Amino acid sequence: MPILDNKAYRKQLRTWIGDPALTFDLLYSATRDGCSGQAFHSKCNNQGPTVTVGQNSAGYVIGGYTSIAWTSSGYYFNDDRAFLFQLLPKMVKFVRNGNGNDVYDNTSFGPTFGGGNDLLFFYNSYNKSGAYFNTNGYCKIGNSYDANGYNAQTFTGNNNAYLDIEVYAVKQGNLEDELYRKDKPWRKTDINDWSNKTKDKIFDELVSYSTPSPAKVPAARLLLVGSVGAGKSSFFNTVRSVWKGKVRSQAATGTAPHSLTTKYRVYAIQGGHQTPAFRLCDTMGLEEDQGLDVVDMSYVLDGHVPNHFQFNPAVRITRKSPGFVKDPGLADVIHCVALVIDGSTYKVMPPKVKDRLLAIRTLARGR
Known part of the structure:
Protein backbone atom coordinates (compact mmCIF):
# COMPACT_ATOMS: atom_id res chain seq x y z
CA MET A 1 0.00 0.00 0.00
CA LEU A 179 -10.99 14.15 0.29
CA TYR A 180 -14.54 12.98 -0.01
CA ARG A 181 -15.28 11.05 -3.17
CA LYS A 182 -13.13 8.10 -2.05
CA ASP A 183 -15.41 7.71 0.97
CA LYS A 184 -18.50 7.27 -1.23
CA PRO A 185 -19.57 3.97 -2.77
CA TRP A 186 -17.73 3.51 -6.06
CA ARG A 187 -20.51 1.37 -7.53
CA LYS A 188 -24.26 1.84 -7.11
CA THR A 189 -26.31 -1.31 -6.45
CA ASP A 190 -29.97 -2.08 -5.95
CA ILE A 191 -29.16 -3.31 -2.45
CA ASN A 192 -29.98 -0.72 0.20
CA ASP A 193 -30.00 -2.99 3.21
CA TRP A 194 -26.68 -4.76 3.85
CA SER A 195 -28.04 -6.77 6.77
CA ASN A 196 -27.04 -10.35 7.63
CA LYS A 197 -30.25 -11.49 5.94
CA THR A 198 -29.18 -9.83 2.68
CA LYS A 199 -25.67 -11.26 2.90
CA ASP A 200 -27.05 -14.74 3.62
CA LYS A 201 -29.28 -14.47 0.55
CA ILE A 202 -26.30 -13.57 -1.68
CA PHE A 203 -24.24 -16.35 -0.12
CA ASP A 204 -26.99 -18.88 -0.88
CA GLU A 205 -27.13 -17.68 -4.49
CA LEU A 206 -23.39 -18.28 -4.87
CA VAL A 207 -23.59 -21.72 -3.25
CA SER A 208 -26.45 -22.75 -5.50
CA TYR A 209 -24.77 -21.51 -8.70
CA SER A 210 -24.27 -24.23 -11.29
CA THR A 211 -22.89 -24.26 -14.82
CA PRO A 212 -25.28 -24.86 -17.74
CA SER A 213 -26.18 -28.55 -17.71
CA PRO A 214 -25.61 -29.32 -21.43
CA ALA A 215 -21.97 -28.20 -21.10
CA LYS A 216 -21.16 -30.85 -18.45
CA VAL A 217 -18.57 -28.55 -16.85
CA PRO A 218 -18.29 -29.07 -13.08
CA ALA A 219 -17.07 -25.52 -12.34
CA ALA A 220 -16.59 -22.22 -14.15
CA ARG A 221 -12.97 -21.04 -14.21
CA LEU A 222 -12.30 -17.33 -13.55
CA LEU A 223 -8.79 -16.15 -14.40
CA LEU A 224 -7.31 -13.18 -12.53
CA VAL A 225 -4.83 -11.18 -14.66
CA GLY A 226 -2.90 -8.08 -13.59
CA SER A 227 0.47 -6.43 -13.14
CA VAL A 228 2.89 -7.26 -10.32
CA GLY A 229 1.39 -5.97 -7.07
CA ALA A 230 -2.08 -5.35 -8.52
CA GLY A 231 -3.67 -7.53 -5.83
CA LYS A 232 -4.75 -10.73 -7.61
CA SER A 233 -3.63 -13.07 -4.84
CA SER A 234 -4.85 -10.68 -2.16
CA PHE A 235 -8.27 -10.67 -3.81
CA PHE A 236 -8.41 -14.45 -3.66
CA ASN A 237 -7.40 -14.43 0.02
CA THR A 238 -10.12 -11.86 0.74
CA VAL A 239 -12.78 -14.00 -0.97
CA ARG A 240 -11.59 -17.07 0.91
CA SER A 241 -11.66 -15.17 4.21
CA VAL A 242 -15.23 -14.00 3.60
CA TRP A 243 -16.29 -17.53 2.76
CA LYS A 244 -14.62 -18.96 5.87
CA GLY A 245 -15.92 -16.21 8.13
CA LYS A 246 -12.41 -15.44 9.40
CA VAL A 247 -9.13 -14.23 7.95
CA ARG A 248 -7.36 -16.86 5.90
CA SER A 249 -4.29 -16.57 3.67
CA GLN A 250 -3.49 -19.25 1.10
CA ALA A 251 -2.03 -17.41 -1.88
CA ALA A 252 1.36 -15.73 -1.40
CA THR A 253 1.01 -11.95 -1.11
CA GLY A 254 3.28 -9.01 -0.36
CA THR A 255 5.46 -6.42 -2.03
CA ALA A 256 8.38 -7.39 -4.28
CA PRO A 257 10.06 -6.22 -7.50
CA HIS A 258 8.80 -9.34 -9.31
CA SER A 259 5.71 -11.51 -9.05
CA LEU A 260 5.28 -13.49 -5.82
CA THR A 261 2.97 -15.82 -7.74
CA THR A 262 5.28 -18.24 -9.55
CA LYS A 263 2.82 -21.06 -10.25
CA TYR A 264 -0.48 -21.28 -12.07
CA ARG A 265 -3.02 -22.08 -9.36
CA VAL A 266 -6.65 -23.14 -9.56
CA TYR A 267 -8.35 -22.37 -6.23
CA ALA A 268 -11.65 -23.70 -4.97
CA ILE A 269 -13.51 -21.63 -2.37
CA GLN A 270 -14.82 -23.62 0.56
CA GLY A 271 -17.00 -22.65 3.48
CA GLY A 272 -17.70 -25.59 5.76
CA HIS A 273 -18.90 -28.41 3.48
CA GLN A 274 -20.02 -26.01 0.76
CA THR A 275 -18.00 -25.49 -2.41
CA PRO A 276 -19.56 -23.34 -5.15
CA ALA A 277 -19.25 -24.28 -8.81
CA PHE A 278 -16.56 -21.77 -9.70
CA ARG A 279 -12.77 -21.69 -9.40
CA LEU A 280 -10.45 -18.68 -9.15
CA CYS A 281 -7.29 -19.09 -11.24
CA ASP A 282 -4.16 -17.09 -10.36
CA THR A 283 -1.23 -16.30 -12.68
CA MET A 284 2.11 -14.51 -12.53
CA GLY A 285 1.94 -10.73 -12.42
CA LEU A 286 2.59 -8.98 -15.74
CA GLU A 287 5.91 -7.13 -16.10
CA GLU A 288 7.56 -4.92 -18.72
CA ASP A 289 10.34 -7.21 -19.92
CA GLN A 290 9.69 -10.65 -18.47
CA GLY A 291 6.93 -12.91 -17.19
CA LEU A 292 3.84 -13.92 -19.16
CA ASP A 293 3.28 -12.53 -22.63
CA VAL A 294 0.27 -12.81 -24.92
CA VAL A 295 1.39 -16.11 -26.46
CA ASP A 296 1.75 -17.66 -22.99
CA MET A 297 -1.68 -16.35 -22.05
CA SER A 298 -3.29 -18.00 -25.06
CA TYR A 299 -2.12 -21.38 -23.73
CA VAL A 300 -3.54 -20.53 -20.28
CA LEU A 301 -6.91 -19.49 -21.72
CA ASP A 302 -7.17 -22.62 -23.84
CA GLY A 303 -6.55 -24.96 -20.89
CA HIS A 304 -3.09 -26.21 -21.88
CA VAL A 305 -1.51 -25.13 -18.58
CA PRO A 306 -2.14 -27.52 -15.65
CA ASN A 307 -2.72 -26.59 -12.02
CA HIS A 308 0.58 -26.00 -10.14
CA PHE A 309 2.43 -25.31 -13.41
CA GLN A 310 5.78 -23.66 -12.54
CA PHE A 311 6.31 -20.49 -14.57
CA ASN A 312 9.78 -19.55 -15.78
CA PRO A 313 9.96 -15.78 -16.45
CA ALA A 314 12.84 -16.28 -18.89
CA VAL A 315 11.28 -19.13 -20.92
CA ARG A 316 8.11 -19.03 -23.02
CA ILE A 317 5.43 -21.72 -22.66
CA THR A 318 5.50 -24.23 -25.52
CA ARG A 319 3.97 -27.61 -26.26
CA LYS A 320 7.14 -29.17 -24.85
CA SER A 321 6.75 -27.46 -21.48
CA PRO A 322 6.48 -29.85 -18.47
CA GLY A 323 2.88 -30.95 -17.89
CA PHE A 324 1.58 -29.27 -21.04
CA VAL A 325 -2.03 -30.46 -21.62
CA LYS A 326 -2.21 -31.36 -25.29
CA ASP A 327 -5.96 -31.99 -25.56
CA PRO A 328 -7.78 -29.90 -22.94
CA GLY A 329 -11.52 -30.28 -22.51
CA LEU A 330 -14.18 -27.61 -21.96
CA ALA A 331 -13.73 -28.05 -18.20
CA ASP A 332 -10.03 -27.12 -18.48
CA VAL A 333 -10.35 -23.84 -20.38
CA ILE A 334 -10.84 -20.38 -18.87
CA HIS A 335 -14.47 -19.27 -18.95
CA CYS A 336 -14.07 -15.74 -17.62
CA VAL A 337 -11.15 -13.28 -17.42
CA ALA A 338 -10.99 -10.54 -14.77
CA LEU A 339 -8.38 -7.79 -15.26
CA VAL A 340 -7.16 -6.74 -11.79
CA ILE A 341 -5.86 -3.15 -11.63
CA ASP A 342 -4.51 -1.14 -8.69
CA GLY A 343 -6.42 2.12 -9.06
CA SER A 344 -3.88 4.07 -6.99
CA THR A 345 -0.99 3.32 -9.37
CA TYR A 346 -2.71 3.01 -12.76
CA LYS A 347 -1.48 6.44 -13.91
CA VAL A 348 2.14 5.36 -13.52
CA MET A 349 1.72 1.80 -14.77
CA PRO A 350 4.47 1.12 -17.37
CA PRO A 351 3.10 1.49 -20.93
CA LYS A 352 4.31 -2.02 -21.86
CA VAL A 353 2.24 -3.52 -19.04
CA LYS A 354 -0.85 -1.56 -20.12
CA ASP A 355 -0.32 -2.82 -23.67
CA ARG A 356 -0.15 -6.40 -22.39
CA LEU A 357 -3.39 -5.99 -20.47
CA LEU A 358 -5.14 -4.61 -23.56
CA ALA A 359 -3.75 -7.42 -25.71
CA ILE A 360 -4.96 -10.03 -23.23
CA ARG A 361 -8.39 -8.41 -23.15
CA THR A 362 -8.52 -8.65 -26.96
CA LEU A 363 -7.35 -12.27 -26.78
CA ALA A 364 -10.07 -13.15 -24.27
CA ARG A 365 -12.81 -11.35 -26.19
CA GLY A 366 -11.83 -13.32 -29.28
CA ARG A 367 -12.65 -16.52 -27.44
Whole structure:
Protein backbone atom coordinates (compact mmCIF):
# COMPACT_ATOMS: atom_id res chain seq x y z
CA MET A 1 0.00 0.00 0.00
CA PRO A 2 1.46 3.42 -0.95
CA ILE A 3 2.54 5.42 2.10
CA LEU A 4 0.42 8.44 1.19
CA ASP A 5 -2.75 6.34 1.11
CA ASN A 6 -2.82 7.54 4.72
CA LYS A 7 -5.35 10.40 4.69
CA ALA A 8 -3.81 12.11 7.74
CA TYR A 9 -0.42 12.26 5.99
CA ARG A 10 -1.94 13.84 2.87
CA LYS A 11 -3.87 16.38 4.92
CA GLN A 12 -0.75 17.42 6.85
CA LEU A 13 1.36 17.76 3.69
CA ARG A 14 -1.31 19.96 2.09
CA THR A 15 -1.23 22.19 5.15
CA TRP A 16 2.57 22.47 5.09
CA ILE A 17 2.69 23.15 1.33
CA GLY A 18 -0.16 25.62 1.65
CA ASP A 19 -2.87 24.29 -0.65
CA PRO A 20 -5.82 22.23 0.69
CA ALA A 21 -6.73 20.84 -2.75
CA LEU A 22 -3.42 19.25 -3.80
CA THR A 23 -3.27 15.68 -5.09
CA PHE A 24 -0.33 13.28 -4.81
CA ASP A 25 0.29 10.97 -7.80
CA LEU A 26 2.79 8.16 -7.25
CA LEU A 27 5.69 8.47 -9.71
CA TYR A 28 8.34 6.24 -8.17
CA SER A 29 8.48 3.39 -5.68
CA ALA A 30 11.78 1.71 -4.81
CA THR A 31 9.91 -1.56 -4.27
CA ARG A 32 8.19 -1.40 -7.65
CA ASP A 33 10.81 0.37 -9.80
CA GLY A 34 14.12 -0.53 -8.14
CA CYS A 35 16.22 1.28 -5.57
CA SER A 36 18.66 3.15 -7.81
CA GLY A 37 19.43 6.71 -8.81
CA GLN A 38 18.81 5.84 -12.44
CA ALA A 39 15.35 4.38 -11.74
CA PHE A 40 14.40 7.35 -9.57
CA HIS A 41 15.40 9.95 -12.15
CA SER A 42 13.85 8.04 -15.06
CA LYS A 43 10.48 8.16 -13.28
CA CYS A 44 10.68 11.59 -11.66
CA ASN A 45 12.65 13.97 -13.90
CA ASN A 46 10.69 16.91 -15.35
CA GLN A 47 7.59 16.08 -13.33
CA GLY A 48 7.28 19.39 -11.49
CA PRO A 49 6.96 19.69 -7.68
CA THR A 50 7.39 16.42 -5.77
CA VAL A 51 7.12 14.94 -2.31
CA THR A 52 9.53 12.17 -1.33
CA VAL A 53 8.56 9.92 1.57
CA GLY A 54 10.33 6.91 3.07
CA GLN A 55 9.34 4.40 5.73
CA ASN A 56 12.16 2.63 7.56
CA SER A 57 12.38 -0.47 9.71
CA ALA A 58 12.37 1.65 12.90
CA GLY A 59 8.86 2.80 12.00
CA TYR A 60 9.84 6.36 11.05
CA VAL A 61 8.06 8.02 8.11
CA ILE A 62 10.18 10.90 6.81
CA GLY A 63 10.75 12.88 3.65
CA GLY A 64 11.12 16.16 1.81
CA TYR A 65 9.28 18.49 -0.55
CA THR A 66 10.67 20.52 -3.44
CA SER A 67 8.74 22.82 -5.75
CA ILE A 68 11.43 22.54 -8.45
CA ALA A 69 11.52 19.57 -10.85
CA TRP A 70 14.30 16.98 -10.78
CA THR A 71 16.41 17.02 -13.97
CA SER A 72 19.67 15.11 -13.23
CA SER A 73 21.54 18.42 -13.50
CA GLY A 74 24.40 17.26 -11.27
CA TYR A 75 24.16 20.41 -9.16
CA TYR A 76 22.66 21.75 -5.95
CA PHE A 77 19.78 24.18 -6.35
CA ASN A 78 18.01 26.54 -3.98
CA ASP A 79 14.27 26.28 -3.47
CA ASP A 80 12.65 28.76 -1.10
CA ARG A 81 9.61 26.46 -0.76
CA ALA A 82 11.50 23.25 0.03
CA PHE A 83 11.23 21.61 3.45
CA LEU A 84 11.90 18.33 5.24
CA PHE A 85 9.35 16.56 7.42
CA GLN A 86 8.64 13.71 9.78
CA LEU A 87 5.15 12.15 9.69
CA LEU A 88 5.80 9.38 12.22
CA PRO A 89 6.37 9.16 15.17
CA LYS A 90 5.49 12.89 15.17
CA MET A 91 4.36 15.35 12.54
CA VAL A 92 7.19 17.91 12.30
CA LYS A 93 8.19 20.33 9.54
CA PHE A 94 11.83 21.40 9.07
CA VAL A 95 12.13 24.64 7.09
CA ARG A 96 15.17 26.02 5.22
CA ASN A 97 17.71 27.90 7.33
CA GLY A 98 18.91 30.12 4.48
CA ASN A 99 22.32 28.48 3.96
CA GLY A 100 21.32 27.35 0.44
CA ASN A 101 22.03 24.06 -1.35
CA ASP A 102 18.48 22.97 -0.51
CA VAL A 103 18.26 20.08 -2.98
CA TYR A 104 20.95 17.93 -4.65
CA ASP A 105 20.05 16.76 -8.17
CA ASN A 106 22.62 14.12 -9.17
CA THR A 107 21.79 11.34 -11.64
CA SER A 108 23.31 8.57 -9.48
CA PHE A 109 21.62 9.78 -6.28
CA GLY A 110 18.12 9.15 -5.07
CA PRO A 111 16.13 12.07 -3.58
CA THR A 112 18.68 14.18 -1.66
CA PHE A 113 18.06 17.31 0.40
CA GLY A 114 20.53 19.83 1.76
CA GLY A 115 24.25 20.39 1.58
CA GLY A 116 26.08 17.94 3.72
CA ASN A 117 23.44 16.19 3.35
CA ASP A 118 20.48 16.89 5.65
CA LEU A 119 18.64 13.88 4.25
CA LEU A 120 20.07 11.43 1.72
CA PHE A 121 18.00 8.32 1.03
CA PHE A 122 20.55 6.46 -1.15
CA TYR A 123 23.02 6.75 -4.00
CA ASN A 124 23.93 4.15 -6.63
CA SER A 125 21.68 1.06 -6.41
CA TYR A 126 20.49 -1.52 -3.87
CA ASN A 127 18.53 -4.74 -3.86
CA LYS A 128 16.20 -5.73 -1.07
CA SER A 129 17.58 -7.80 1.79
CA GLY A 130 14.54 -9.53 3.20
CA ALA A 131 11.81 -6.93 3.49
CA TYR A 132 14.09 -3.87 3.41
CA PHE A 133 16.51 -1.89 1.28
CA ASN A 134 19.63 -1.47 3.43
CA THR A 135 20.90 1.71 1.81
CA ASN A 136 23.96 3.91 2.26
CA GLY A 137 21.77 6.91 3.10
CA TYR A 138 22.27 9.14 6.12
CA CYS A 139 20.99 12.24 7.90
CA LYS A 140 22.98 15.34 8.91
CA ILE A 141 20.08 17.68 9.52
CA GLY A 142 21.07 21.26 10.32
CA ASN A 143 23.19 22.08 7.26
CA SER A 144 20.47 23.55 5.02
CA TYR A 145 17.37 23.01 7.16
CA ASP A 146 16.55 24.15 10.69
CA ALA A 147 16.91 21.04 12.88
CA ASN A 148 14.41 22.25 15.53
CA GLY A 149 16.52 20.46 18.15
CA TYR A 150 16.38 17.18 16.19
CA ASN A 151 19.31 15.01 15.11
CA ALA A 152 19.74 11.84 13.06
CA GLN A 153 18.41 9.69 15.90
CA THR A 154 15.26 11.70 16.60
CA PHE A 155 14.56 12.61 12.95
CA THR A 156 15.09 9.24 11.20
CA GLY A 157 15.71 6.81 14.05
CA ASN A 158 19.26 6.76 12.63
CA ASN A 159 17.95 3.96 10.43
CA ASN A 160 18.61 3.47 6.70
CA ALA A 161 16.77 0.17 6.16
CA TYR A 162 13.75 1.24 4.13
CA LEU A 163 10.58 -0.74 3.54
CA ASP A 164 9.94 1.63 0.64
CA ILE A 165 10.95 5.04 -0.70
CA GLU A 166 8.31 6.78 -2.81
CA VAL A 167 8.12 9.99 -4.83
CA TYR A 168 4.83 11.69 -5.65
CA ALA A 169 4.00 14.40 -8.17
CA VAL A 170 2.26 17.26 -6.37
CA LYS A 171 -0.53 18.65 -8.54
CA GLN A 172 -3.46 21.02 -8.36
CA GLY A 173 -6.63 19.08 -7.69
CA ASN A 174 -10.19 19.36 -6.47
CA LEU A 175 -10.60 19.24 -2.71
CA GLU A 176 -13.93 17.44 -2.83
CA ASP A 177 -12.68 14.85 -5.33
CA GLU A 178 -9.61 14.01 -3.25
CA LEU A 179 -10.99 14.15 0.29
CA TYR A 180 -14.54 12.98 -0.01
CA ARG A 181 -15.28 11.05 -3.17
CA LYS A 182 -13.13 8.10 -2.05
CA ASP A 183 -15.41 7.71 0.97
CA LYS A 184 -18.50 7.27 -1.23
CA PRO A 185 -19.57 3.97 -2.77
CA TRP A 186 -17.73 3.51 -6.06
CA ARG A 187 -20.51 1.37 -7.53
CA LYS A 188 -24.26 1.84 -7.11
CA THR A 189 -26.31 -1.31 -6.45
CA ASP A 190 -29.97 -2.08 -5.95
CA ILE A 191 -29.16 -3.31 -2.45
CA ASN A 192 -29.98 -0.72 0.20
CA ASP A 193 -30.00 -2.99 3.21
CA TRP A 194 -26.68 -4.76 3.85
CA SER A 195 -28.04 -6.77 6.77
CA ASN A 196 -27.04 -10.35 7.63
CA LYS A 197 -30.25 -11.49 5.94
CA THR A 198 -29.18 -9.83 2.68
CA LYS A 199 -25.67 -11.26 2.90
CA ASP A 200 -27.05 -14.74 3.62
CA LYS A 201 -29.28 -14.47 0.55
CA ILE A 202 -26.30 -13.57 -1.68
CA PHE A 203 -24.24 -16.35 -0.12
CA ASP A 204 -26.99 -18.88 -0.88
CA GLU A 205 -27.13 -17.68 -4.49
CA LEU A 206 -23.39 -18.28 -4.87
CA VAL A 207 -23.59 -21.72 -3.25
CA SER A 208 -26.45 -22.75 -5.50
CA TYR A 209 -24.77 -21.51 -8.70
CA SER A 210 -24.27 -24.23 -11.29
CA THR A 211 -22.89 -24.26 -14.82
CA PRO A 212 -25.28 -24.86 -17.74
CA SER A 213 -26.18 -28.55 -17.71
CA PRO A 214 -25.61 -29.32 -21.43
CA ALA A 215 -21.97 -28.20 -21.10
CA LYS A 216 -21.16 -30.85 -18.45
CA VAL A 217 -18.57 -28.55 -16.85
CA PRO A 218 -18.29 -29.07 -13.08
CA ALA A 219 -17.07 -25.52 -12.34
CA ALA A 220 -16.59 -22.22 -14.15
CA ARG A 221 -12.97 -21.04 -14.21
CA LEU A 222 -12.30 -17.33 -13.55
CA LEU A 223 -8.79 -16.15 -14.40
CA LEU A 224 -7.31 -13.18 -12.53
CA VAL A 225 -4.83 -11.18 -14.66
CA GLY A 226 -2.90 -8.08 -13.59
CA SER A 227 0.47 -6.43 -13.14
CA VAL A 228 2.89 -7.26 -10.32
CA GLY A 229 1.39 -5.97 -7.07
CA ALA A 230 -2.08 -5.35 -8.52
CA GLY A 231 -3.67 -7.53 -5.83
CA LYS A 232 -4.75 -10.73 -7.61
CA SER A 233 -3.63 -13.07 -4.84
CA SER A 234 -4.85 -10.68 -2.16
CA PHE A 235 -8.27 -10.67 -3.81
CA PHE A 236 -8.41 -14.45 -3.66
CA ASN A 237 -7.40 -14.43 0.02
CA THR A 238 -10.12 -11.86 0.74
CA VAL A 239 -12.78 -14.00 -0.97
CA ARG A 240 -11.59 -17.07 0.91
CA SER A 241 -11.66 -15.17 4.21
CA VAL A 242 -15.23 -14.00 3.60
CA TRP A 243 -16.29 -17.53 2.76
CA LYS A 244 -14.62 -18.96 5.87
CA GLY A 245 -15.92 -16.21 8.13
CA LYS A 246 -12.41 -15.44 9.40
CA VAL A 247 -9.13 -14.23 7.95
CA ARG A 248 -7.36 -16.86 5.90
CA SER A 249 -4.29 -16.57 3.67
CA GLN A 250 -3.49 -19.25 1.10
CA ALA A 251 -2.03 -17.41 -1.88
CA ALA A 252 1.36 -15.73 -1.40
CA THR A 253 1.01 -11.95 -1.11
CA GLY A 254 3.28 -9.01 -0.36
CA THR A 255 5.46 -6.42 -2.03
CA ALA A 256 8.38 -7.39 -4.28
CA PRO A 257 10.06 -6.22 -7.50
CA HIS A 258 8.80 -9.34 -9.31
CA SER A 259 5.71 -11.51 -9.05
CA LEU A 260 5.28 -13.49 -5.82
CA THR A 261 2.97 -15.82 -7.74
CA THR A 262 5.28 -18.24 -9.55
CA LYS A 263 2.82 -21.06 -10.25
CA TYR A 264 -0.48 -21.28 -12.07
CA ARG A 265 -3.02 -22.08 -9.36
CA VAL A 266 -6.65 -23.14 -9.56
CA TYR A 267 -8.35 -22.37 -6.23
CA ALA A 268 -11.65 -23.70 -4.97
CA ILE A 269 -13.51 -21.63 -2.37
CA GLN A 270 -14.82 -23.62 0.56
CA GLY A 271 -17.00 -22.65 3.48
CA GLY A 272 -17.70 -25.59 5.76
CA HIS A 273 -18.90 -28.41 3.48
CA GLN A 274 -20.02 -26.01 0.76
CA THR A 275 -18.00 -25.49 -2.41
CA PRO A 276 -19.56 -23.34 -5.15
CA ALA A 277 -19.25 -24.28 -8.81
CA PHE A 278 -16.56 -21.77 -9.70
CA ARG A 279 -12.77 -21.69 -9.40
CA LEU A 280 -10.45 -18.68 -9.15
CA CYS A 281 -7.29 -19.09 -11.24
CA ASP A 282 -4.16 -17.09 -10.36
CA THR A 283 -1.23 -16.30 -12.68
CA MET A 284 2.11 -14.51 -12.53
CA GLY A 285 1.94 -10.73 -12.42
CA LEU A 286 2.59 -8.98 -15.74
CA GLU A 287 5.91 -7.13 -16.10
CA GLU A 288 7.56 -4.92 -18.72
CA ASP A 289 10.34 -7.21 -19.92
CA GLN A 290 9.69 -10.65 -18.47
CA GLY A 291 6.93 -12.91 -17.19
CA LEU A 292 3.84 -13.92 -19.16
CA ASP A 293 3.28 -12.53 -22.63
CA VAL A 294 0.27 -12.81 -24.92
CA VAL A 295 1.39 -16.11 -26.46
CA ASP A 296 1.75 -17.66 -22.99
CA MET A 297 -1.68 -16.35 -22.05
CA SER A 298 -3.29 -18.00 -25.06
CA TYR A 299 -2.12 -21.38 -23.73
CA VAL A 300 -3.54 -20.53 -20.28
CA LEU A 301 -6.91 -19.49 -21.72
CA ASP A 302 -7.17 -22.62 -23.84
CA GLY A 303 -6.55 -24.96 -20.89
CA HIS A 304 -3.09 -26.21 -21.88
CA VAL A 305 -1.51 -25.13 -18.58
CA PRO A 306 -2.14 -27.52 -15.65
CA ASN A 307 -2.72 -26.59 -12.02
CA HIS A 308 0.58 -26.00 -10.14
CA PHE A 309 2.43 -25.31 -13.41
CA GLN A 310 5.78 -23.66 -12.54
CA PHE A 311 6.31 -20.49 -14.57
CA ASN A 312 9.78 -19.55 -15.78
CA PRO A 313 9.96 -15.78 -16.45
CA ALA A 314 12.84 -16.28 -18.89
CA VAL A 315 11.28 -19.13 -20.92
CA ARG A 316 8.11 -19.03 -23.02
CA ILE A 317 5.43 -21.72 -22.66
CA THR A 318 5.50 -24.23 -25.52
CA ARG A 319 3.97 -27.61 -26.26
CA LYS A 320 7.14 -29.17 -24.85
CA SER A 321 6.75 -27.46 -21.48
CA PRO A 322 6.48 -29.85 -18.47
CA GLY A 323 2.88 -30.95 -17.89
CA PHE A 324 1.58 -29.27 -21.04
CA VAL A 325 -2.03 -30.46 -21.62
CA LYS A 326 -2.21 -31.36 -25.29
CA ASP A 327 -5.96 -31.99 -25.56
CA PRO A 328 -7.78 -29.90 -22.94
CA GLY A 329 -11.52 -30.28 -22.51
CA LEU A 330 -14.18 -27.61 -21.96
CA ALA A 331 -13.73 -28.05 -18.20
CA ASP A 332 -10.03 -27.12 -18.48
CA VAL A 333 -10.35 -23.84 -20.38
CA ILE A 334 -10.84 -20.38 -18.87
CA HIS A 335 -14.47 -19.27 -18.95
CA CYS A 336 -14.07 -15.74 -17.62
CA VAL A 337 -11.15 -13.28 -17.42
CA ALA A 338 -10.99 -10.54 -14.77
CA LEU A 339 -8.38 -7.79 -15.26
CA VAL A 340 -7.16 -6.74 -11.79
CA ILE A 341 -5.86 -3.15 -11.63
CA ASP A 342 -4.51 -1.14 -8.69
CA GLY A 343 -6.42 2.12 -9.06
CA SER A 344 -3.88 4.07 -6.99
CA THR A 345 -0.99 3.32 -9.37
CA TYR A 346 -2.71 3.01 -12.76
CA LYS A 347 -1.48 6.44 -13.91
CA VAL A 348 2.14 5.36 -13.52
CA MET A 349 1.72 1.80 -14.77
CA PRO A 350 4.47 1.12 -17.37
CA PRO A 351 3.10 1.49 -20.93
CA LYS A 352 4.31 -2.02 -21.86
CA VAL A 353 2.24 -3.52 -19.04
CA LYS A 354 -0.85 -1.56 -20.12
CA ASP A 355 -0.32 -2.82 -23.67
CA ARG A 356 -0.15 -6.40 -22.39
CA LEU A 357 -3.39 -5.99 -20.47
CA LEU A 358 -5.14 -4.61 -23.56
CA ALA A 359 -3.75 -7.42 -25.71
CA ILE A 360 -4.96 -10.03 -23.23
CA ARG A 361 -8.39 -8.41 -23.15
CA THR A 362 -8.52 -8.65 -26.96
CA LEU A 363 -7.35 -12.27 -26.78
CA ALA A 364 -10.07 -13.15 -24.27
CA ARG A 365 -12.81 -11.35 -26.19
CA GLY A 366 -11.83 -13.32 -29.28
CA ARG A 367 -12.65 -16.52 -27.44
